[in-house]
Amino acid sequence: MKDEFSFISSITPKQIHQPSLNVGIGDDAAIYSGSTQYDEVVCVDTMVEGVHFTKNTLSPYQIGKKALAVNLSDLAAMGAIPHYFLVSIAISPQWTEEELEAVYKGMNDLANKYQTDLIGGDTVSTKEGLVITVTVIGRVEARRRLLRSNAQIGDTVFLTGYVGGSAAGLALLLEYGRKADFSKEEEKLTLAHQEPQPQIEAGRILAQSNFRLSLNDVSDGVASEANEIAEASQVKLTIDPDKLPYHPFLNNGLVSKKLDFALYGGEDFQLIGTVASEHFEALKKKCSESDILLTSIGEVNEGEGSVYLKRADEQIKLLKKGYNHFSK
Ligand SMILES: Nc1ncnc2c1ncn2[C@@H]1O[C@H](COP(=O)(O)OP(=O)(O)O)[C@@H](O)[C@H]1O
Ligand SMILES: Cc1ncc(C[n+]2csc(CCOP(=O)(O)OP(=O)(O)O)c2C)c(N)n1
Ligand SMILES: [Mg+2]
Ligand SMILES: [Mg+2]
Ligand SMILES: [Mg+2]
Incomplete structure (x- = not known):
């Protein structure tokens, strides 16, 4: 310089x-x-x-x-x-x-x-x-607020787009470097990490819906961001792992890690939020008209600022772990 x-x-x-x-x-x-x-x-x-x-x-x-x-x-x-x-x-x-x-x-x-x-x-x-x-x-x-504190009991928890891709891409990049000879599928993952698409259009559709919405972006991972909504709204979020919209190229050797990538990897920069259950389908339809995927991943129940992962016969508490600058 x-x-x-x-x-x-x-x-x-x-x-x-x-x-x-x-x-x-x-x-x-x-x-x-x-x-x-x-x-x-x-x-x-x-x-x-x-x-x-x-x-x-x-x-x-x-x-x-x-x-x-x-x-x-x-x-x-x-x-x-x-x-x-x-x-x-x-x-x-x-x-x-x-x-x-x-x-x-x-x-x-x-x-x-x-x-x-x-x-x-x-x-x-x-x-x-x-x-x-x-x-x-x-x-x-004016006065249109999509705050983390807006979640209410009975809401559906939703995600835009796909999650887990960025963490998988980062793992590939850390192991092989960005100049490696990646397959077409691996390249989709590395690009998810390198060039995330901010969900401005999805945010605008949600803002203009006039529904009460809570919203947060996924920088630190679904577990961490869901906990932020749960804490800010003083409710319990229950997430169904089978409903998570995994990045479509999380195949082969990456399958076993996809839940970890989605929950704790971070940097997908999708939006996670909640809306009254009766409004979810209308919101999903509005999004799909603009080719935006909106997926229901769980529900909001009574509770005190916590997140649970739904398993067949038990619920596992999802800790606010994920990327944290001061704890490794
Ligand atoms: N050093 C700081 N000084 C003042 N406010 C901060 C600082 N760091 C973070 N914040 C505020 O704390 C909140 C959460 O920050 P952060 O976790 O980085 O949000 P996000 O994950 O959405 O980027 C935001 O309101 C942010 O402006
Ligand atoms: C070389 C490298 N190592 C690790 C990571 C993973 N990583 C770094 S910061 C971060 C979380 C997001 O950053 P943060 O500053 O917490 O964003 P914010 O939540 O404030 O939006 C992640 C997953 C990375 N992107 N690159
Ligand atoms: Mg944020
Ligand atoms: Mg941020
Ligand atoms: Mg920040």
Whole structure:
């Protein structure tokens, strides 16, 4: 990296999508206009080299794309439409300008898909590794809240899409590296890990349904996210393992691990939530009209913030285990 200022000018977008932006990159802070019909939604997530990725698991392009995707996923879990994002990047000498260009290309490609504008950030140096922090800003119809605390007794627990694929892909990448000669099926799994698709469209369908919904995105694994809903709503979630929508390429040697991958692997970035049982079929139909799979995986019962896995003749308590930064 030659110079911080020429780097910033090289990543400044040439074109802006959002008309509500007044001041973008170039001043002390960005300015955009809000709207009374919407609530503003904002969140931030960080990706750290060695923790969230290595040069062997993600390409520079995929690092950028995923850093934005995981944040869009949190907006999706609130039913929000993304508008803006800011990027803080700490760069070590091991990273070339060419690689950093690819990181921004990955972010920009996903940003363009959702008409989301880069409006600011920060660039610093670090001694080792790459750290990317993305903040996203979006909006959702005023007072439309898809909170983790909205689950009620009698609800159906649902998931969008497939789960378990990302953890299986990560296992392959950690063992063989991203340049290995993977089969077509293995490639689907590695891509599930490397290029997760934020469920913005599903979040929007859910937000516009007008049903009471609880919602969370699957970053740390189904067990952990289900526990977050159960705790926030002070209810018991019962999950049927036979109903989990496993990634279709979890075959062969991976079959025996698929339950573990889905429950504790994480990074599928699908949405898990609950809705009154009588509304589930209508929601599923609405989703299927947009080619989004919605699967019922269990039910909400009376209880105090816990999750159980349903077996033939017993229920097993699902601990909030999964990815946890400070317990290994
Ligand atoms: N260091 C921090 N300072 C303030 N708030 C934080 C911090 N870390 C996490 N949070 C907040 O705690 C909540 C849960 O965070 P997290 O588990 O990272 O959510 P998610 O899995 O959806 O990304 C969020 O509201 C987040 O903004
Ligand atoms: C090299 C490597 N090792 C391990 C993992 C697994 N991993 C790292 S972070 C994480 C969970 C998601 O990250 P977190 O920062 O907890 O996201 P949040 O819940 O805040 O959205 C997982 C499964 C990985 N992605 N890459
Ligand atoms: Mg987070
Ligand atoms: Mg989240
Ligand atoms: Mg997150």
